[in-house]
Amino acid sequence: MNETKKKATFLAELLEVPMATAMVFAEMIADIPYARILEFGRFIxxxxxxxxxKMLVVKESVVNYRRLAREHAIKSGSMLFESRExxxxxxxxxxxxxxxVSGPKPYKKFVVIGVGEDGRLVNRYxxxxxxxxxxxxxxxxxxxYAWLFANQHRIGSVEHIAAKELPMMEAKALAGNGAAVKIDKRVARMIGGAYARVDKI
Structure with missing residues (x-):
């Protein structure tokens, strides 16, 4: 049995679809080796x-699988982008x-940048x-994008910082020497005014 037929058999059983439909799905994942089919199945x-x-589920799974595979290759340094475009x-x-990504320059560490439905970058904070x-x-x-191109290993790296941690982070960054520090009013408003002042860090 060739690899495409083996993939189709797996997909037919997993998705409970006719073999002809499964063959179409198998063609969509021609670049994914059969040895990784279980891994791909988890995405489905x-x-x-x-x-x-089921067609949409497979399409989304293919996109997500390829995205994570590329992220892994970028982080390992084996497949970097050659141009910013x-x-x-x-x-x-x-x-x-x-x-x-979170915290790209010129943004602060807690700011998460995402991609909107229209493809434009958005500030998710x-x-x-x-x-x-x-x-x-x-x-x-x-x-x-210029920062991300120079730091490709950070693509897909998102660190969520809880709102209650922000005043402490801001204060430590500003104080450094243990002095009393006033938190920026915008930051206090953004975190719901949880803390307006942090004394003696």
Whole structure:
């Protein structure tokens, strides 16, 4: 039995679809070796929803699998982007609606940058007047992409910092010497005014 047929058999059983449909799905994952089929199957199971079509589940699973495989290759240094434009195209395709990175320059460590549904970078720590993530202007987006191109290993690296940790982080960064420090009013507002002042860090 050839590899495509083996993949199709696996997908037919997993998705409970006719063999002809499974063969179409198997062609979609021609670049994924049969040895990794169980790993890919986990993406299908995780993405499955009762009202979602099986074709859509497979398509989303392929995109997510390839994104994570590329992230792993980038982090290991075996497959870096050769141009910023190539990286931007890849990010826009694979990170649409997802978080991309936290703390890229010129933003603070706790700021998470994502990609909006329209492909533009958004600040997932700031909302516009309609309660949507605020898009970055062209200059800010290019600054983030320039930083990301120089730090490709950070693509997909997102660290969530709890709001209660922010005042302490801000104060330590400002004080350094244990002096009393006043937290920036904007930061206090953004975290719901949890702490307006931190004394003697």
């Amino acid at each position: 199971v995780e993405g499955y929803e009762p009202k979602k079509s 190539e990286m931007i195209r890849w990010v826009e395709k694979h990170y649409r609606g997802k978080e991309l 700031a909302l516009d007047d309609f309660g949507r993530f605020k898009p970055l202007d062209h200059e800010s987006a290019m600054a983030v």
